[in-house]
Amino acid sequence: MKGSFLTAVLVGLTALTAPIAAAPDPRLSRRGRSGDTGLPLQPLERRLLHARDSCPAPVDIPTTAPKDSPFVPLSQAEIDSVVEWLLSPSQGLNLTNTSSPTLSLSDNYIWRVDVFKPNKTDVLAYLDGNATAVPRYALVALIQGGLDEPIVAEYTVGPLPISEDTVIRSSDWVYNGVNGAKVLWSAGWVDSVRQAAIDDLVNATVSPIADLTVDLLDMAFYGAGDPRTNMTYFASNPSSTDGSKSIFWSPFRRLGIEPWDQPSDLYIQFDVTGTDASLWKALKVVYNLQVYSSVQAFYEAWKSGQVTKTPPPTTNIEFLYKNKTGPTRELEDRLAPTIVAPEGNRFKIDRPNQYVEYLGWTFYIRFDYEVGVQFFDVKFKGERILYELSLQDAIAQYAGHNPFQAGTAYMDRFYGIGSSAIRMIPGYDCPYHATYLDGTYSPGVESHTENSTICIFETDTGTPITRHNDPTWAQATKGSKLVVRMIATVGNYDYLWDYGFYVDGTLSVDAHASGYIQGNYYRPDDEGQWGPRVEQTLAGTLHTHVMNFKADFDLIDEKNTFVKTEIVVENITQPWFEELGEFEMMRYNITEVQTEDDGLIYHGPNGQTMFTVVNKDQKNKWGEPRGYRIIPGLSNVHLASRNSPFFRKNAQFAKQPIAVSHQHDTEPASSATLNQNVPEAPLVEFWNFFDGEPLVQEDLVTWVNLGMHHYTRAEDIPNTMMSEAHSSILFAPQNWGNTEGTKDLSNAVMFYAEGEDNQIVIDQNGVLPPPCLALGPEDSLQGVFEVTG
Numbered sequence: 113m114k115g116s117f118l119t120a121v122l123v124g125l126t127a128l129t130a131p132i133a134a135a136p137d138p139r140l141s142r143r144g145r146s147g148d149t150g151l152p153l154q155p156l157e158r159r160l161l162h163a164r165d166s167c168p169a170p171v172d173i174p175t176t177a178p179k180d181s182p183f184v185p186l187s188q189a190e191i192d193s194v195v196e197w198l199l200s201p202s203q204g205l206n207l208t209n210t211s212s213p214t215l216s217l218s219d220n221y222i223w224r225v226d227v228f229k230p231n232k233t234d235v236l237a238y239l240d241g242n243a244t245a246v247p248r249y250a251l252v253a254l255i256q257g258g259l260d261e262p263i264v265a266e267y268t269v270g271p272l273p274i275s276e277d278t279v280i281r282s283s284d285w286v287y288n289g290v291n292g293a294k295v296l297w298s299a300g301w302v303d304s305v306r307q308a309a310i311d312d313l314v315n316a317t318v319s320p321i322a323d324l325t326v327d328l329l330d331m332a333f334y335g336a337g338d339p340r341t342n343m344t345y346f347a348s349n350p351s352s353t354d355g356s357k358s359i360f361w362s363p364f365r366r367l368g369i370e371p372w373d374q375p376s377d378l379y380i381q382f383d384v385t386g387t388d389a390s391l392w393k394a395l396k397v398v399y400n401l402q403v404y405s406s407v408q409a410f411y412e413a414w415k416s417g418q419v420t421k422t423p424p425p426t427t428n429i430e431f432l433y434k435n436k437t438g439p440t441r442e443l444e445d446r447l448a449p450t451i452v453a454p455e456g457n458r459f460k461i462d463r464p465n466q467y468v469e470y471l472g473w474t475f476y477i478r479f480d481y482e483v484g485v486q487f488f489d490v491k492f493k494g495e496r497i498l499y500e501l502s503l504q505d506a507i508a509q510y511a512g513h514n515p516f517q518a519g520t521a522y523m524d525r526f527y528g529i530g531s532s533a534i535r536m537i538p539g540y541d542c543p544y545h546a547t548y549l550d551g552t553y554s555p556g557v558e559s560h561t562e563n564s565t566i567c568i569f570e571t572d573t574g575t576p577i578t579r580h581n582d583p584t585w586a587q588a589t590k591g592s593k594l595v596v597r598m599i600a601t602v603g604n605y606d607y608l609w610d611y612g613f614y615v616d617g618t619l620s621v622d623a624h625a626s627g628y629i630q631g632n633y634y635r636p637d638d639e640g641q642w643g644p645r646v647e648q649t650l651a652g653t654l655h656t657h658v659m660n661f662k663a664d665f666d667l668i669d670e671k672n673t674f675v676k677t678e679i680v681v682e683n684i685t686q687p688w689f690e691e692l693g694e695f696e697m698m699r700y701n702i703t704e705v706q707t708e709d710d711g712l713i714y715h716g717p718n719g720q721t722m723f724t725v726v727n728k729d730q731k732n733k734w735g736e737p738r739g740y741r742i743i744p745g746l747s748n749v750h751l752a753s754r755n756s757p758f759f760r761k762n763a764q765f766a767k768q769p770i771a772v773s774h775q776h777d778t779e780p781a782s783s784a785t786l787n788q789n790v791p792e793a794p795l796v797e798f799w800n801f802f803d804g805e806p807l808v809q810e811d812l813v814t815w816v817n818l819g820m821h822h823y824t825r826a827e828d829i830p831n832t833m834m835s836e837a838h839s840s841i842l843f844a845p846q847n848w849g850n851t852e853g854t855k856d857l858s859n860a861v862m863f864y865a866e867g868e869d870n871q872i873v874i875d876q877n878g879v880l881p882p883p884c885l886a887l888g889p890e891d892s893l894q895g896v897f898e899v900t901g
């Protein structure tokens with residue numbers, strides 16, 4: 113099949129090859145390198161059948177970071193030393209070894225020991241100043257169920273290595289919320305100890321009514337490990353407002369592949385407040401929109417025939433599989449196009465320091481358990497653009513006519529976005545020949561390395577970055593960017609984040625989503641108000657994703673200003689248009705954001721307001737302040753509801769498109785892992801950053817949102833399409849230079865005429881496709897340009 117197909121293609125091509133010049137054209141290689149690199153095309157069939165050499169797979173080009181990374185993770189020895197120090201009775205923490213087989217809810221124990229992200233002040237003193245190292249601290253999260261008032265809290269332990277000077281300190285200074293660095297125990301993580309206790313409660317509630325669940329739902333729950341169990345529950349979030357209680361509504365779903373999309377019409381409310389599980393209980397029940405005050409009341413209603421049954425979730429789950437089905441599309445048995453770097457990588461990497469250099473760009477990568485890949489000290493052509501660029505949280509707010517969807521408001525930092533980052537599938541998640549980096553973090557007290565969880569590759573941007581055809585000359589310059597990619601599978605969802613470093617100094621962030629939607633039980637009476645029907649017993653669910661990013665611009669230095677340039681339309685007169693009298697014209701209205709009182713920024717209508725960060729003390733040759741523009745791309749949404757009870761003070765970062773605040777070591781992040789379950793009493797209350805501080809020529813941090821109002825559709829089944837589930841933002845030079853930043857690129861062609869007979873010169877700056885890259889006749893530059901003037 114394949115063989116005969118190839119023959120057919122070649123037959124088709126023979127005709128095409130006829131006009132190809134056989135001999136090298138001297139002008140083509142005139143500015144090229146010596147040797148045969150300037151050879152024009154060979155007959156195409158020869159290329160197809162006998163590619164002379166295949167272009168080699170790129171290999172790392174090593175480099176050495178100017179300074180060792182100040183962001184390296186803790187070694188296992190460092191973690192061990194901290195754990196031992198914490199457990200020593202002299203600390204008085206009364207900690208139980210987390211590995212103890214009898215670990216209980218009312219013990220104090222370690223949840224996690226990881227590296228603490230250092231203060232900017234310390235990092236800059238090291239990167240720019242004379243400091244020889246950055247103080248090293250551990251982030252310690254403790255579950256303290258054994259206290260009189262049980263809490264879950266974060267601490268720092270340091271400096272490391274452990275010495276006389278090492279102290280444990282509450283991380284209060286990082287958090288501005290009323291409770292500092294802690295939440296009441298009930299708002300904490302659901303670890304294996306708590307999960308087991310919740311399993312028991314659900315089993316004790318639901319297994320005694322298995323006759324009912326089998327009748328109404330065609331499923332039963334006898335505990336997580338029981339072979340008869342074919343139903344599963346889910347502890348939704350947030351489960352609290354301030355941590356004083358933990359109450360969640362569980363949907364009941366078929367156990368098996370993707371329960372997210374096998375929901376039933378049953379919801380039960382559970383109260384799992386406090387460390388004494390004997391006090392936990394089931395509360396209300398909702399089935400077929402009827403509210404029952406207890407499981408007992410529901411059961412009795414069913415026994416007496418007063419419950420109207422709705423269809424159980426379909427057992428035909430073919431729709432959840434992504435196996436190939438259907439006939440292959442014509443020509444689709446061929447490998448899809450891919451990116452090639454025919455002469456090898458054009459970026460360098462220092463692996464131990466996770467430091468990258470690319471055509472003028474340099475940056476350090478840090479990997480974080482809570483949020484994944486982060487960028488520090490991002491420079492272009494030797495000048496600092498950003499101190500930090502990093503995801504802060506990825507949240508999703510749902511809606512629906514039932515207690516589960518209506519009450520769901522996830523903050524994925526709580527689940528660990530970095531710890532959910534997956535190993536990339538080469539050739540599919542990342543292009544062939546991508547470079548992979550590992551992510552190292554500590555999910556508990558063991559260091560973990562997720563291999564190949566970051567990929568780096570250079571790609572064609574798909575357009576020339578500049579071009580022009582003049583009557584007497586023409587030019588086009590290749591558009592390229594380096595992409596650093598991470599994918600995190602958080603439960604049902606797969607998020608892909610791309611950070612793009614363009615050859616012109618532009619930086620982009622793109623977020624895509626795929627995976628399974630958290631589907632809704634299909635009820636015709638919902639009338640599509642929360643999403644369309646997408647399967648037999650399944651509907652889409654209206655929800656909004658918001659991802660907040662911290663962009664700490666330090667344009668050359670830390671003194672920066674946020675400028676709004678609004679296009680205003682006014683009735684004006686101009687003396688040369690006497691006949692018009694007053695007429696409408698537009699102009700710029702340029703204002704600086706003076707203080708944090710005006711730090712929450714909204715997009716004006718019609719994209720008429722431009723946002724830039726500038727350094728007024730650093731002007732370009734034309735006297736303009738050098739700056740970077742923040743350009744909204746696709747779908748820069750924020751939460752539609754500002755007053756939902758499920759996202760209150762804990763998600764204020766998601767309630768406007770852009771915010772600009774004064775940088776402080778005490779305000780390193782807009783969200784916190786423990787913000788999830790305390791909408792009324794979060795660790796980080798973002799709007800409290802905005803307390804009137806001056807913002808003109810100060811150290812600014814901008815906080816920008818990407819996201820999408822997920823308009824669910826049949827095409828979300830089985831997996832959401834990354835084509836549509838896409839949001840982006842650009843940071844682009846704005847008078848950063850005296851001229852655009854790609855005039856130094858060699859990957860550019862210039863056509864012009866020379867001599868009396870207008871001989872066309874084709875100048876490719878010596879950069880020509882190498883012989884290993886097969887070209888076709890259509891790739892010839894001969895005759896592409898002629899002088900017409």
Ligand SMILES: *[C@@H]1O[C@H](CO)[C@@H](O)[C@H](O)[C@H]1NC(C)=O
Binds near residue numbers: 209210212
């Ligand atoms: C905790 O328990 C584990 C397993 O029993 C043991 O290997 C480890 O040494 C203990 N840790 C400390 C600090 O005692």
Ligand SMILES: *[C@@H]1O[C@H](CO)[C@@H](O)[C@H](O)[C@H]1NC(C)=O
Binds near residue numbers: 206220258
């Ligand atoms: C230490 O914690 C245990 C629970 O792990 C508790 O039973 C005990 O009372 C605590 N001791 C003190 C002195 O607080």
Ligand SMILES: *[C@@H]1O[C@H](CO)[C@@H](O)[C@H](O)[C@H]1NC(C)=O
Binds near residue numbers: 285
């Ligand atoms: C970081 O800065 C804060 C605020 O100035 C300070 O309280 C804290 O001790 C610093 N942390 C370290 C590890 O230096």
Ligand SMILES: *[C@@H]1O[C@H](CO)[C@@H](O)[C@H](O)[C@H]1NC(C)=O
Binds near residue numbers: 242
């Ligand atoms: C660094 O050291 C040099 C020479 O000792 C000194 O002149 C300079 O002020 C120091 N810089 C800082 C930021 O401390």
Ligand SMILES: *[C@@H]1O[C@H](CO)[C@@H](O)[C@H](O)[C@H]1NC(C)=O
Binds near residue numbers: 326330341427
């Ligand atoms: C689920 O399990 C229950 C009992 O464990 C059984 O009665 C029921 O038929 C099962 N449902 C399906 C779809 O297999």
Ligand SMILES: *[C@@H]1O[C@H](CO)[C@@H](O)[C@H](O)[C@H]1NC(C)=O
Binds near residue numbers: 312316319335338
């Ligand atoms: C669940 O509860 C039933 C009693 O209703 C019991 O037989 C079963 O062992 C329990 N399962 C687990 C895993 O505890």
Ligand SMILES: *[C@@H]1O[C@H](CO)[C@@H](O)[C@H](O)[C@H]1NC(C)=O
Binds near residue numbers: 433435
């Ligand atoms: C479809 O893929 C699943 C794995 O997801 C596999 O178990 C199953 O056998 C496949 N079915 C078919 C028809 O290929």
Ligand SMILES: *[C@@H]1O[C@H](CO)[C@@H](O)[C@H](O)[C@H]1NC(C)=O
Binds near residue numbers: 563
């Ligand atoms: C991850 O990479 C390291 C070093 O290359 C290797 O030793 C280890 O086996 C890899 N782990 C996995 C799970 O592949």
Ligand SMILES: *[C@@H]1O[C@H](CO)[C@@H](O)[C@H](O)[C@H]1NC(C)=O
Binds near residue numbers: 681683696
């Ligand atoms: C300009 O004047 C015209 C006529 O009075 C009026 O209709 C229009 O709204 C004015 N435009 C602006 C921008 O004020």
Ligand SMILES: *[C@@H]1O[C@H](CO)[C@@H](O)[C@H](O)[C@H]1NC(C)=O
Binds near residue numbers: 680703
């Ligand atoms: C210019 O912008 C400032 C700040 O937003 C605003 O107060 C002022 O009214 C604007 N001027 C015009 C003409 O729109």
Ligand SMILES: [Cu+2]
Binds near residue numbers: 655
């Ligand atoms: Cu979605």
